[in-house]
Amino acid sequence: QVQLVESGGGLVQPGGSLRLSCAASRKLFGSYVIGWYRQAPGNQRELVATVTDDGSTNYADSVKGRFTISRDNAKNMVSLQMNNLKSEDTAVYYCNVRGPLYGLGYWGKGTLVTVSS
Numbered sequence: 001q002v003q004l005v006e007s008g009g010g011l012v013q014p015g016g017s018l019r020l021s022c023a024a025s026r027k028l029f030g031s032y033v034i035g036w037y038r039q040a041p042g043n044q045r046e047l048v049a050t051v052t053d054d055g056s057t058n059y060a061d062s063v064k065g066r067f068t069i070s071r072d073n074a075k076n077m078v079s080l081q082m083n084n085l086k087s088e089d090t091a092v093y094y095c096n097v098r099g100p101l102y103g104l105g106y107w108g109k110g111t112l113v114t115v116s117s
């Protein structure tokens with residue numbers, strides 16, 4: 001089992017930046033994909049960015065060029081640097097890991113990002 005704990009959310013003005021972090025309770029092994037999803041009120045949860053065990057990244061079109069996902073394997077952490085934030089980025093951001101060793105996958109409880117002036 002893996003517990004995921006997100007941090008770093010908050011209130012930021014449009015054009016500002018935030019850095020989200022997700023700490024895993026243990027080292028991840030094998031083939032996996034870890035990353036960030038978000039859910040705005042009234043919307044379905046959507047992919048933001050993911051990174052695989054071999055370092056391949058994937059981004060939603062809406063965040064390309066503004067968000068960067070990175071891993072710190074030594075600390076069992078994945079981070080999301082979010083720049084040039086827009087009001088439409090307002091959502092609860094969730095960390096997720098999935099792969100053959102992780103069953104149906106694991107979710108964190110989420111961290112709220114609010115972009116507003």
